[in-house]
Ligand SMILES: NC(=O)c1ccc[n+]([C@@H]2O[C@H](COP(=O)([O-])OP(=O)(O)OC[C@H]3O[C@@H](n4cnc5c(N)ncnc54)[C@H](O)[C@@H]3O)[C@@H](O)[C@H]2O)c1
């Protein structure tokens with residue numbers, strides 16, 4: 226705990242408390258068949274069930290639907306959630322929700338589906354102009370006025386932790402940038418997490434969503450400590466991205482240890498159910514952690530890596546439009562960023578590298594950035610992640626535009642343990658062009 230005492234040292238006029246908001250979670254094999262009873266307990270009688278076109282053909286939606294039907298609940302299915310949603314796809318989902326007059330929501334899918342369901346619930350429950358609730362400075366950042374209808378989230382990827390967070394992410398097409406809506410009211414009322422859903426995931430989806438888990442845990446663990454923010458004027462102004470804190474640290478450490486043990490196995494062998502079960506648990510732990518601390522620069526930089534995509538089309542994702550899947554768009558920045566942030570809290574960077582399975586014997590504070598970057602790069606290579614932002618189609622000439630997009634992500638950048646400037650972001654992208 227020596228490092229924690231130091232990291233969370235109190236300072237006059239600064240924040241002295243942290244908040245813990247946790248989703249209500251049921252984790253284990255077979256839990257999707259319990260959806261009906263949970264829904265009834267939450268007072269649902271007419272439910273909008275959100276999924277996507279691929280999942281609509283897999284058995285999980287059927288399990289949830291029949292459980293709801295057995296509980297006497299009416300269900301209308303929306304299977305047009307877009308993989309990596311946009312403002313347009315959120316609005317289409319919101320129209321479906323508003324027209325159906327539902328008293329409950331269920332999502333069965335990855336982060337794309339769960340986030341679509343959150344947005345649909347939000348705009349149907351508290352109608353507003355689309356940009357009103359979107360994070361400033363891209364949107365108006367207005368607070369969500371009150372609770373939404375209850376939402377049961379059933380994740381089917383081992384990654385985003387969206388079932389535990391009050392965040393919904395989308396691509397704002399007019400600005401070619403990803404951003405989001407963040408409010409405690411967006412957090413699902415219940416999460417039903419069946420790790421067996423991961424057995425049908427393509428390897429690339431496990432790799433991308435697995436590195437999303439890793440980045441959530443590593444960014445939360447190295448985030449600016451909550452004690453370095455100015456004290457909020459009143460408790461309701463305490464942000465969800467409150468910074469690293471002792472509660473989030475517990476989930477980050479546990480998740481990073483599981484990833485060190487199981488990420489490579491879970492990506493490279495779909496039959497390794499032990500590995501995939503543990504990746505799902507790591508996603509849950511990291512989701513609980515970062516939902517209470519916030520992520521920082523690798524995620525901030527990811528939103529323009531994803532938003533400005535030209536023609537990267539990874540296997541395992543729907544064919545058609547180019548995308549850089551979220552977890553890939555984050556981890557391609559990560560070694561460059563952690564080389565930069567290491568000096569702000571070197572002991573935390575070294576500890577994390579060790580939990581991930583890296584060699585840390587004899588490492589000094591000066592080595593911290595290299596130690597963690599080396600382990601991340603080894604794991605990226607072992608799971609066939611693209612080689613930096615160059616590997617997903619960007620060159621040196623794209624760096625100013627990438628940095629401009631990332632600079633708009635102030636909610637994330639201010640959570641960094643070391644101050645970042647717009648010029649500094651250009652350096653970080655240059656450092657992320659290629660790693661090997
Ligand atoms: N709200 C949050 O807190 C949060 C956090 C991180 C990321 N995100 C967002 O989540 C989105 C990414 O979500 P994701 O990584 O979970 O992937 P995803 O939901 O985009 O799904 C990826 C692909 O996998 C398929 N798929 C999903 N589950 C499957 C299964 N069990 N078997 C076979 N195929 C399956 C989907 O149909 C899709 O083609 C991004 O938009 C990202 O920005 C949100």
Ligand SMILES: [Fe+2]
Nearest residue numbers: 385437441551
């Ligand atoms: Fe993420």
